[in-house]
Amino acid sequence: MPDTIPGSLRSYLHGLPGVDEVGVRRRAADLATRSIKTTAKRAALDLAIRMVDLTTLEGADTPGKVRALAAKARRPDPADPTAPPVAALCVYPDMIGVAAQALAGSGVGLASVATGFPAGRTPLEVKLADTRAAVAAGATEIDMVIDRGAFLAGDYGKVFDEITAVKAACGDAHLKVILETGELVTYDNVRRASWLALHAGADFIKTSTGKVTPAATLPVTLVMLEAVRDYRAATGRQAGVKAAGGIRTAKDAIRYLVLVKEIAGDDWLDSAWFRLGASTLLNDLLMQRTKLGTGHYGGPDYYTID
Amino acid sequence: MADIPPRIPPRIPPRIPVRRTYKLYVGGAFPRSESGRSYPVTSSAGVHLANAALASRKDVRDAVVAAREAFPGWSGRTAYNRGQILYRIAEMMEGRRAQFADEVAAAEGVSAGRAQAIVSAAVDRWVHYAGWADKFGQVLGGANPVSGPYFNLSQPEPTGVVGVFAPPGSPLLGLVSVLAPVITCGNTAVLVASERAPLPAVTLAEALATSDLPAGVANILTGRLAELAPPLAGHADVNALDLTGAGALAAELEALAATTLKRVLRPGQDDWADPDPGLSRIRPFVETKTVWHPIGR
Amino acid sequence: MEIFEYAPAPESRSIVSIRPSYDLFIDGEFVEAKSDERIVTVNPADEEPLAEVAAAGEADVERAFAAARRAFERVWSPLPGAERGKYLFRIARIIQERARELAVLESLDNGKPIKETRDVDLPLVAAHFFYHAGWADKLAHAGLGPARPLGVAAQVIPWNFPLMMLAWKVAPALATGNTVVLKPAETTPLTALAFAEICQEADLPPGVVNIVTGAGDTGRAVVAHPDADKVAFTGSTEVGKQIARAVAGTGQRLTLELGGKGANIVYEDAAIDQAVEGIVSGIFFNQGHVCCAGSRLLVQESIAEELLARLRARIERLRLGDPLDKNTDIGAINSAAQLARIRELAAAGEAEGATGWSPPCPLPERGYWFPPTVFTGVTQAHRIAREEIFGPVLSVLTFRTPEEAVAKANNTPYGLSAGVWTEKGSLMLWTASRLRAGVVWSNTFNVFDPASPFGGYKESGYGREGGLLGLEAYLNG
Structure with missing residues (x-):
């Protein structure tokens, strides 16, 4: 259910405190120097694996690839049963059926992009139909895109109404709202879009589609983490953040966890509240995990390519 | 030819000239010393010229108060406006050439022609500094290329209230040469005039008073250096000292200045005839402020 | 499930080798002091002795000045600027090469976190030499006229940024053709002595840099030496005044970089999260041992409550402890004496009616530690609002109007630094132009x-x- 925003949406969003680009980058760079070693690294790698939304969003996706990924999502490291499963598998709507079958009984979530992903340039009715179809096919999580054109034009009401409508169409499925921060350009916009999505009922706010550069960055994620932290303080409702796109190494992933820990707090250090949307990242997490266990560096031949 | 009446001696005496009273210049007004004292001023040849006010410690205090009050307004003027006012001072001096020349000739014992030349140089000095008012900031400040996403700008700002000891041997040109740079850059001044030859300083004060210079920007005291210098140098609300005319007291005054870390311009080799003093007398009386600001979206 | 907490991540000490005992560096050699007095420098994080250094006496200082004078006249001032510059470039490069070693050594001797020595101090030290190296052959373009070096510079530096302060003093002096006698702080002599080794490694001509270790007496002998053409001091205002008094009448040139009580002004429209970062960096960077620290927070009344709540939450995340741990944000207080001073002023804050707050923060048992502390309910009259604490203690005051903010900010005998936080450009410039502060x-x-x-x-x-202005302090224009 959307909150009530006092006054006009525009004056509310523009009344949020500004974000200084240099300052936020400096803070993110400072946190990126955190040194995560030994036991902390082990915990971080497992946590990161649990937070992965294992993603394939290609035009060339096949049922076979989706089934392979589903198997990997359930049991990421065939050689090591102690490696935890990932949070969810993230696919295009036409692959939901295949994925649902492959994941049945695993506890791994099934996320589908919807609402005319990635550009979102379809009529609202189409977006809602897209959403309903995905949920009906078995998606437990919906990753929607906002209408960046409307947002950048200042038509905040349209963006807000679309999110509330999609949220209603989701039913019990969790709604992740993709801001596509690479197109919003400024951190002020990221903050405003975050609050807009949260008030409109988003369960998660998500950085990117992965189709636009830049995708997730540490400073953008930092601003979004501040938003969910402050939103909970203001309303009592906790929402999550998903950083997606461009996160390829375990080192990157751990930097995101540091950000979660120090900006939002330990309450968000759980796959219920933070996700990493990625594909190749998982193999590096696994490789680092093995290295930590065995003391030897691994090679890509020992992990499945997808 | 008509008869010419016999010439008879006039019954009425010739007109008695009105003499000037040489007073202090404090806060835009011309008070006598609060002490009620004065002292005789003689020419270089020892002829009595006039009595000048003999300022006291309390006059120093009053002058510092006036200078401090004037500081925000004067330093807040645009540089262009300060330049205009300095030029106006040159105009006002030019209009009193004869008076200045007479006083310089008497004080320095120089010929009328030489005195005229000194007055010309003093007038030109104001013109010189009038032009500096809106340029020294560009020469002494500027953007610094720091290695980061920051705009970084250094700008000189006036130090505040400056105590100035005018050179005793050059009562007009030396006086103008030390006062002008101090106020050009937005400071306000408490100036102790040449003890032996204070009259040009008082006449200058009269020119200042009619030249749009705000009250209190320049305050001019006449009297004994040894009496006025220590309270001025030790005053906590004075930010800097020009010790050019401090003579044998310079070291003692510099030590007094250390109590509140006043900026000090020590006595040096000054050539008042040099038509281009440049920034050498502005530099010591400005503070550089450097402002950083991020550059981002 | 394992909780993600940071495990200890100590930087290795093995990169530094500290000798048990150090001599003075005079005329290019480490020479035994004529004075018998020795000083032990300890690691403030655990109070373990690190090394013993000489406390130079007057005869030692004499010898250092003689060497500096000789080097000035015979070698350094006749050397073409371009060649002088090459020595400085060389030094800059060696500092970059040995940066990690120097960072660890600095953290050991000073107590500051390795994160800061590694990411702030050492990069700035190298940059300072690099920057000034390039000036050496361009002094004619500095706008100071036909500039000549002054001669021998007597330089005394503090313990808060030992190597950085050395760089700020030595680099401009050498670039402009002066030679130096430098006294590092009593509690942090080791990186200066490592710098002496770097001078040797760079083949810097003997006597150009002389380093005499010692305490206050040595410092007095250095700044009062009649053969000093220039005195440069960074430290307390009290000592600065003594030096200014001593220098009066000598004709020696003097520059002083002294204390501060910087105001950090936060307007209601500030980018609040970055303002919180700026407040934290302003007072907790280097344990608050910073002359330009933003030790007075002036926050606009309308956002005071929210800002302070955010500030407290942020401070709770600061990690205090082992300076060599790469995740440490707040290290040790540099000395027992400084700790006592901080404690005394914090106690005065409580006694005068202000309210102190510190996060739950266990302090190590050994060593000198003080938790990050915020005082609210502070008035202009309180000692903690007027006196430099030089520790991790923030005094919070509020204001209503910009005029009030500026009046409070300027209401101090100090004028080193200030901060302004607003998203409104004109208000920033209005405020900045009225603040009586150098930075x-x-x-x-x-x-x-x-x-x-x-x-x-x-x-x-x-x-x-x-900058260009810094050259002026070492040249006769």
């Missing part, structure tokens, strides 16, 4: 650069270090 950080705090002049108004000292 105004707007929407940032505690950033430094060799190209940016640094120094104060009023009792924070005079002269500037860094």
Whole structure:
């Protein structure tokens, strides 16, 4: 259910405190120097694996690839049963059926992009139909895109109404709202879009589609983490953040966890509240995990390519 | 030819000239010393010229108060406006050439022609500094290329209230040469005039008073250096000292200045005839402020 | 499930080898002091002795000045600027090469976190030499006329940024053709002695840099030496005044970089999260052992409550402990004496009616530690609002109007630094132009650069270090 925003949406969003680009980058760079070693690294790698939304969003996706990924999502490291499963598998709507079958009984979530992903340039009715179809096919999580054109034009009401409508169409499925921060350009916009999505009922706010550069960055994620932290303080409702796109190494992933820990707090250090949307990242997490266990560096031949 | 009446001696005496009273210049007004004292001023040849006010410690205090009050307004003027006012001072001096020349000739014992030349140089000095008012900031400040996403700008700002000891041997040109740079850059001044030859300083004060210079920007005291210098140098609300005319007291005054870390311009080799003093007398009386600001979206 | 907590991540000490005992560095050699007195420098994080150094006496200082004078006349001032510059470039490179070693050594001797020595101090030290190296053959373009070096510079530096302060003093002096006698602080002599080794490694001509270790007496002998053409001091305002008095009448040139009580002004429209970062960096960077610290927070009444709540939450995340741990944000207080001073002033804050707050923060048992502390309910009259604490203690005051903010900010005999936080450009410039401070950080705090002049108004000292203006302090124009 959307909150009530006092006054006009525009004056509310523009009344949020500004974000200084240099300052936020400096803070993110400072946190990126955190040194995560030994036991902390082990915990971080497992946590990161649990937070992965294992993603394939290609035009060339096949049922076979989706089934392979589903198997990997359930049991990421065939050689090591102690490696935890990932949070969810993230696919295009036409692959939901295949994925649902492959994941049945695993506890791994099934996320589908919807609402005319990635550009979102379809009529609202189409977006809602897209959403309903995905949920009906078995998606437990919906990753929607906002209408960046409307947002950048200042038509905040349209963006807000679309999110509330999609949220209603989701039913019990969790709604992740993709801001596509690479197109919003400024951190002020990221903050405003975050609050807009949260008030409109988003369960998660998500950085990117992965189709636009830049995708997730540490400073953008930092601003979004501040938003969910402050939103909970203001309303009592906790929402999550998903950083997606461009996160390829375990080192990157751990930097995101540091950000979660120090900006939002330990309450968000759980796959219920933070996700990493990625594909190749998982193999590096696994490789680092093995290295930590065995003391030897691994090679890509020992992990499945997808 | 008509008869010419016999010439008879006039019954009425010739007109008695009105003499000037040489007073202090404090806060835009011309008070006598609060002490009620004065002292005789003689020419270089020892002829009595006039009595000048003999300022006291309390006059120093009053002058510092006036200078401090004037500081925000004067330093807040645009540089262009300060330049205009300095030029106006040159105009006002030019209009009193004869008076200045007479006083310089008497004080320095120089010929009328030489005195005229000194007055010309003093007038030109104001013109010189009038032009500096809106340029020294560009020469002494500027953007610094720091290695980061920051705009970084250094700008000189006036130090505040400056105590100035005018050179005793050059009562007009030396006086103008030390006062002008101090106020050009937005400071306000408490100036102790040449003890032996204070009259040009008082006449200058009269020119200042009619030249749009705000009250209190320049305050001019006449009297004994040894009496006025220590309270001025030790005053906590004075930010800097020009010790050019401090003579044998310079070291003692510099030590007094250390109590509140006043900026000090020590006595040096000054050539008042040099038509281009440049920034050498502005530099010591400005503070550089450097402002950083991020550059981002 | 394992909780993700940071495990210890100590930087290795093995990169540094500290000798048990150090001599003085005079005329290019380590020479035994004529004085018998020795000083033990300890690691403030555990109070373990690190090394013993000489406390130079008058005869030692004499010898150092003689060497500096000789080097000035025979070698350094006749050397073409371009060649002088090459020595400085060489030094800059060696510092970069040995940066990690020097960072660890600095953290050991000073107690500051390795994160800061590694990411702030050492990069700035190298940058400072690099920047000034390039000036050496361009002094004619500095706008100071036909500039000549002054001669021998007597330099005394503090313990808060030992190597950085050395760089700020030595680099401009050498670039302009002066030679130096430098006294590092009593509690942090080791990186200066490592720098002496770097001078040897760079084949810097003997006597150009002389380093005499010692305490207050040595410092007095250095700044009072009649053969000093120039005195440069960074330290307390009290000592700065003594030096200014001693120098009066000698004709020696003097620059002073002294204390501060910087105001950090936060307006209601500030980018609040970055302002919180700036407040934290302003007072907790280097344990608050920073002359330009933003030790007075002036926050606009309308956002005071929210800002303080955010500030407290942020401070709770600060990690205090082992300076060599790469995740440590707040290290050890440099000395027992400084700790006592901080404690005394914090106690005065409580006694005068202000309210102190610190996060739950266990302090190590050994060593000198003080938790990050915020005092609210502070008035202008309180000692903690007027006196420099030089520790991790923030005094919070509120204001209603910009006029009030500026009046409070300027209501101090100091004038080194200030901060302004607002998203409104005109208000920033209005405020910055009225602050009587040598450095105004707007929407940032505690950033430094060799190209940016640094120094104060009023009792924070005079002269500037860094940038073109910094050269003026070492040249006869």
